[in-house]
Amino acid sequence: xxxxxxxxxxxxxxxxxxxxxxxxxxxxxxxxxxxxxxxxxxxxxxxxxxxxxxxxxxxxxxxxxxxxxxxxxxxxxxxxxxxxxxxxxxxxxxxxxxxxxxxxxxxxxxxxxxxxxxxxxxxxxxxxxxxxxxxxxxxxxxxxxxxxxxxxxxxxxxxxxxxxxxxxxxxxxxxxxxxxxxxxxxxxxxxxxxxxxxxxxxxxxxxxxxxxxxxxxxxxxxxxxxxxxxxxxxxxxxxxxxxxxxxxxxxxxxxxxxxxxxxxxxxxxxxxxxxxxxxxxxxxxxxxxxxxxxxxxxxxxxxxxxxxxxxxxxxxxx
Amino acid sequence: xxxxxxxxxxxxxxxxxxxxxxxxxxxxxxxxxxxxxxxxxxxxxxxxxxxxxxxxxxxxxxxxxxxxxxxxxxxxxxxxxxxxxxxxxxxxxxxxxxxxxxxxxxxxxxxxxxxxxxxxxxxxxxxxxxxxxxxxxxxxxxxxxxxxxxxxxxxxxxxxxxxxxxxxxxxxxxxxxxxxxxxxxxxxxxxxxxxxxxxxxxxxxxxxxxxxxxxxxxxxxxxxxxxxxxxxxxxxxxxxxxxxxxxxxxxxxxxxxxxxxxxxxxxxxxxxxxxxxxxxxxxxxxxxxxxxxxxxxxxxxxxxxxxxxxxxxxxxxxxxxxxxxxxxxxxxxxxxxxxxxxxxxxxxxxxxxxxxxxxxxxxxxxxxxxxxxxxxxxxxxxxxxxxxxxxxxxxxxxxxxxxxxxxxxxxxxxxxxxxxxxxxxxxxxxxxxxxxxxxxxxxxxxxxxxxx
Numbered sequence: 001x002x003x004x005x006x007x008x009x010x011x012x013x014x015x016x017x018x019x020x021x022x023x024x025x026x027x028x029x030x031x032x033x034x035x036x037x038x039x040x041x042x043x044x045x046x047x048x049x050x051x052x053x054x055x056x057x058x059x060x061x062x063x064x065x066x067x068x069x070x071x072x073x074x075x076x077x078x079x080x081x082x083x084x085x086x087x088x089x090x091x092x093x094x095x096x097x098x099x100x101x102x103x104x105x106x107x108x109x110x111x112x113x114x115x116x117x118x119x120x121x122x123x124x125x126x127x128x129x130x131x132x133x134x135x136x137x138x139x140x141x142x143x144x145x146x147x148x149x150x151x152x153x154x155x156x157x158x159x160x161x162x163x164x165x166x167x168x169x170x171x172x173x174x175x176x177x178x179x180x181x182x183x184x185x186x187x188x189x190x191x192x193x194x195x196x197x198x199x200x201x202x203x204x205x206x207x208x209x210x211x212x213x214x215x216x217x218x219x220x221x222x223x224x225x226x227x228x229x230x231x232x233x234x235x236x237x238x239x240x241x242x243x244x245x246x247x248x249x250x251x252x253x254x255x256x257x258x259x260x261x262x263x264x265x266x267x268x269x270x271x272x273x274x275x276x277x278x279x280x281x282x283x284x285x286x287x288x289x290x291x292x293x294x295x296x297x298x299x300x301x302x303x304x305x306x307x308x309x310x311x312x313x314x315x316x317x318x
Numbered sequence: 319x320x321x322x323x324x325x326x327x328x329x330x331x332x333x334x335x336x337x338x339x340x341x342x343x344x345x346x347x348x349x350x351x352x353x354x355x356x357x358x359x360x361x362x363x364x365x366x367x368x369x370x371x372x373x374x375x376x377x378x379x380x381x382x383x384x385x386x387x388x389x390x391x392x393x394x395x396x397x398x399x400x401x402x403x404x405x406x407x408x409x410x411x412x413x414x415x416x417x418x419x420x421x422x423x424x425x426x427x428x429x430x431x432x433x434x435x436x437x438x439x440x441x442x443x444x445x446x447x448x449x450x451x452x453x454x455x456x457x458x459x460x461x462x463x464x465x466x467x468x469x470x471x472x473x474x475x476x477x478x479x480x481x482x483x484x485x486x487x488x489x490x491x492x493x494x495x496x497x498x499x500x501x502x503x504x505x506x507x508x509x510x511x512x513x514x515x516x517x518x519x520x521x522x523x524x525x526x527x528x529x530x531x532x533x534x535x536x537x538x539x540x541x542x543x544x545x546x547x548x549x550x551x552x553x554x555x556x557x558x559x560x561x562x563x564x565x566x567x568x569x570x571x572x573x574x575x576x577x578x579x580x581x582x583x584x585x586x587x588x589x590x591x592x593x594x595x596x597x598x599x600x601x602x603x604x605x606x607x608x609x610x611x612x613x614x615x616x617x618x619x620x621x622x623x624x625x626x627x628x629x630x631x632x633x634x635x636x637x638x639x640x641x642x643x644x645x646x647x648x649x650x651x652x653x654x655x656x657x658x659x660x661x662x663x664x665x666x667x668x669x670x671x672x673x674x675x676x677x678x679x680x681x682x683x684x685x686x687x688x689x690x691x692x693x694x695x696x697x698x699x700x701x702x703x704x705x706x707x708x709x710x711x712x713x714x715x716x717x718x719x720x721x722x723x724x725x726x727x728x729x730x731x732x733x734x735x736x737x738x739x740x741x742x743x744x745x746x747x748x749x750x751x752x753x754x755x756x757x758x759x760x761x762x763x764x765x766x767x768x769x770x
Contacts, residue, residue, distance in 0.1 A: 067765035070430055070722055071409050075765045091733075091754075156582060157591045177583040179740065266526070266583070266736040283402045284726035285409075285430075286758070288765075 057298075063291035072287040082292040091268055092276075092293075099272045102187060103251035109191045110247045111240065114198030121199070122206045132203065138196035147260035150189045151176075154261075179269035182262050186270050189257060194250070198243055205239035206232065241312050248308070252301055273297045360392040363654040366408075366421035368401055368639065372608065373474065376674040384661045391654035401639065402725060405430060412436045412646055419647045420655035422473060424639045425461050426724040429548060432464055433722060433766070437642045441468040443656040454663065457633060457710045458680045460717025462640045464549075470640035471659050474677045476603040477636055478533045478623045479703045481610060482507065483598050485617030490514040494619055497702065500627045501569045504599060511598040512578035521578030522599040523588050524570050526735035528728035529637055530601055534566035536716045537625045539632035548720030552768045554759065556721075558731065558752040559745060565626050567735070567744045574739055581739050603637060604703035607676035611697055620702040622709075633710020635718045638677060678704050723762055727755045 064082055066074030086092050121132045138146070153159045154175035162172040175185045209232060217227050233240075255274050258264060264271035264279060271279075273293065281290035369377050374397065381393045398404050401424035411417040412434070423431055431437055440462070444451055451459065451468060458472040480499065487494055492510045495503045508521025524530055535542050540562040543553035557563075573579035580597065582588040589606060591597040593613045601623065610618050625631045641662070643655045661667065668679035669687035684690055685704065694701045710716055721727070734751040738744050763769045 067761050069762075069766040070433055072406075075767065155587055155590070156580070157587070157596045158594065174581060174583070177581045177736075177739075262583075265732070266581075267740060268733055279729065282406055284729065285406065285723060286726065286762075 060291045060294050063287055064295050066288055068287040070285070072285065074288070078288075082288055083296070086289065086292055086296070091271075094268055095271050095273055095276050098183065098269060099252070101183060102190075102254070102270075102272060103248055105187045106190045106194065106251045106254075107244060107247040109187070110194045110198050111243055113191060114195055114202050114243065115240075117195065117199045118202035118206055121203055135199045135203075136196045138193055139200070140196075141193070143193065143256035144260060146189065146193055147257050150185070150192075151261060154185050176262055177266050179267050182266055182270050186257065186261055189261065190251070190254060193257070194247055198247070201239050201243055202236065205236040209235040244312065245305070245308060248304065249301065252297070273300075358389075358392075361390060361650050361654050362392050362394055363420060363651055363658060364394045364396060364418040365655075365658070366396050366398045366404060366418040368398055368404055368422055368424075369474065370397075373675045373677070376671060380662060380667060380671075384658055387661075388657075391657060393654075393658050401427070408436065408644075409434065412644065417644055417646055419651045420641055420643050420658065422639045423470070423642055425635070425637050425718050426728075428462055428464075428469065428640070428718060429720045429724075430722045431642055432469055432720075436644060436646070437469065438645045438652060439467050439469050440471050440641075440643070440656075440659070443643075443653075443659075444468060449660070453665075453682050455636075455678075455680045455682065455707050456712040457707065457716050458636045460712035461636055463712075463717065464720070470642045471663060472636065472638070472640045472680050473659075473662055474638040474671070474675070475636045475680050475707070476605045476638045476677050477634055477703055477707055478530060478601055479604040479607070479706070480504070480599065480601045480621045480623060481592065481606065482619040482621070483592060483595060483614065483617060484619035485614065486511060486515075486519060486595055486598050487619070488617075490519075495621055498622045498631055499624045501566070501624055502627050504624050505569070505573070508573060508578045508599055509576065512576075517577070519595065520580040520591070520597050522573055523580050523582050523591070523597055524573075524601055525585055525588060526581065526732050526739060527585070528731040528735070529603075531563070531566070531731050531735060532719065533623055533634040535560070535562050536634045537623055537632055538562040538629045539713070539715045541715055542719050543721050546714035547717070549714045549717065552763060553721045554763065554769075556727065556752055556755050556759065558734070558748045558755075562626055562629075563748055564744055567738050567748065570735075571738050571741075571744055574741070579739075581736075604678055605638075605676040607700060607703065608674070609676070611700060616697065618697075618699055620699040622702070622706045631709075632713070633716045634706070635716045636678075636707070672704070678707050680707075682708065721759070722766070723758065726758055727751075730755050 063074055065077060065079060067076040067078055067082075069075045117135050121128060121135055153161050156162060156172060156174050156177070159175070161175065166172055173181055176182050213231050213235070214227060217231060222230070252272075253274055254272060255278065258270055258272055258275045259278075262270045264275050274297065277290050277293045277297065280286045280293060365381070367374075367377060378395065381395050385392055396418065398407060398421075404421065404423055405427050408417070408421060408423070408431075443449070454472065455475070458475050459468060462468060462470040462472055480495075482495065484494060487507065490511060492507055492514070495507050504522065510521075511519050512521040532542060538561075540560045541547055541557055543556045545551040545553045547553070570579065574581075580591075582591055582597075585602060588597065588600050588602070589609070592600055593610070607620070622631065623634050641655075641659050643652055643659070645652075647655075662671075663681055665679075665681045665683035666687055668681040669684040669690040671677055672679040672684065673689050673693055679685070679690065685694075730751040731748075734747040737747040760769075
């Protein structure tokens with residue numbers, strides 16, 4: 001702290017003061033040294049962050065206040081007009097709603113199914129090790145691969161899902177071309193993709209719950225349902241919080257799957273916010289609008305993460 | 319462990335410095351790779367293309383042949399992904415060493431490339447050598463022409479075509495549609511197929527793809543945008559609600575209502591259903607031809623793109639892409655790019671191109687090449703798309719849309735098409751797309767300084 005340093009103009013009074021001053025100067029030297037190291041250590045990452053994060057962020061904010069020409073250069077200043085136009089546009093509102101539906105469903109279903117699988121795998125049964133491996137298998141499948149084979153399954157005439165539907169006597173479903181079903185299809189695929197990792201986290205958490213707690217509960221005659229709600233759930237709540245945060249954020253970031261499966265269609269039903277930014281910037285070449293959308297998305301994610309930490313952190317037992 | 323962490327602590331700066339140098343070094347290395355001359359002193363001509371599959375294979379063959387055929391130039395192909403990506407890449411790399419000497423860019427980017435001022439008009443080379451461009455199909459040139467000046471050279475050219483499964487038609491005893499069909503000709507076949515197969519076979523599919531919508535307008539000589547589709551000036555308004563737009567979309571919606579129509583969601587699914595005898599008719603690029611002919615052989619039927627009843631076919635514009643020569647390279651490099659262009663569009667190579675890929679030979683003399691003659695004799699329907707191409711005389715409505723940012727218009731139209739397929743009102747859906755795009759056009763024109 002520069003402010004706390006003694007001014008060199010202040011003359012010391014007497015030998016004692018002189019000693020004090022040398023001590024202070026010494027400590028100052030050390031501090032100066034610290035500073036040098038601080039810059040040395042932080043410098044590279046600050047440099048990288050500036051180039052790849054801060055500058056693009058500010059640039060995005062800047063672009064969102066202009067109209068951009070054919071080359072993506074800002075030419076006409078319009079202030080907040082891009083924002084007002086966007087927030088009034090029906091298709092953007094629809095995208096917001098679709099993103100909300102998608103993110104919440106993905107997060108909820110991932111937690112439910114992940115926990116279910118983990119609870120099943122936590123039983124001591126013969127050959128359970130095999131299932132434990134199988135349940136984590138989706139971790140090894142890339143987005144593009146899973147999109148391709150889910151696409152096969154969703155194929156309206158040749159896909160296995162419609163064969164099942166027909167076998168049950170229903171009309172075949174146009175999975176990816178009916179707005180409602182397309183959302184279901186995309187959510188199902190995403191949940192499936194997230195499941196492996198979520199399972200692993202929950203399984204780890206379940207294994208870490210001390211057995212003595214259950215023994216004590218057994219002794220006092222608590223039912224297994226009571227044990228689940230009052231021992232298991234509180235004990236794994238930090239993991240649950242973690243899973244909720246990461247699935248929510250990765251839900252917002254979903255891109256590859258949308259691009260490969262629906263391309264944002266039909267009728268923009270799966271045109272999620274991130275995909276929209278990409279489409280407007282790199283396909284439609286409308287950088288101003290894409291920047292505006294990016295800023296709004298950033299604000300939304302910031303708010304949600306903040307709220308999540310405030311609300312959930314209170315209910316989590318660490 | 320402690321030793322390691324001490325070691326890392328001591329030499330941390332060194333590590334970070336090394337990392338920074340590595341990153342910068344890699345960048346510089348990548349940057350300097352597009353140099354002007356190769357080892358043997360030939361002029362390097364970097365060529366950006368977006369061909370995949372059979373197209374890429376054949377293109378690489380052509381490039382190798384060209385490089386062997388002479389010793390002055392070396393074409394260096396670089397695959398750049400999709401058509402949309404390339405536009406952005408060109409806009410962002412022009413004037414740097416990373417930009418190409420010659421590149422392939424799609425039909426609807428013509429206006430944007432023209433306005434960028436980043437390219438040399440092909441006309442310059444054509445005039446210098448008195449190259450006879452009249453051999454190149456007139457609608458193909460039309461898409462790359464501005465007020466009589468040829469801006470780019472069409473290369474991989476396709477047109478929308480109607481395919482039908484002649485085997486299925488025979489099975490259910492249905493008279494095939496004529497070669498230049500109207501909407502009601504197609505309706506008849508589609509309905510009969512659906513009814514006579516006890517609803518097991520779907521009659522028709524029209525992908526919710528704006529290109530198909532645009533061709534409905536072209537074929538009926540209806541303008542998509544004012545200023546004659548942008549060919550005579552800057553368009554300020556679009557028109558998605560003209561008589562043909564309404565007529566064509568209502569036609570498709572009627573098919574949806576009747577049940578003989580199915581929306582397969584993607585070109586791939588459509589093709590799969592068609593090849594597995596679950597779909598009778600679909601309309602897509604003529605480039606599907608090679609795959610379909612392989613799958614169905616003599617059971618493949620092909621006609622021109624349909625037209626409204628009582629309207630004479632105006633001909634449709636071409637899709638695919640053209641070759642553009644950048645103006646940020648030396649004269650020698652530009653000349654090399656032109657030599658390569660001539661090589662690609664000569665009659666023989668265009669004939670081989672059509673045979674290998676299903677893209678249409680744009681050179682009128684290609685039809686006399688033995689390779690095409692033979693395959694036309696074997697499967698006469700292969701010739702239908704190229705007849706369609708030749709039969710059209712270029713005018714404003716069948717020469718593409720000379721408007722910046724048609725990509726954005728396309729996604730709006732596609733959205734409207736999906737709404738129409740889902741049963742929404744035809745006029746309202748198209749009107750909404752029209753209004754939204756008019757706003758885009760207005761702000762785009764404003765941003766580019768094209769309004770007073």
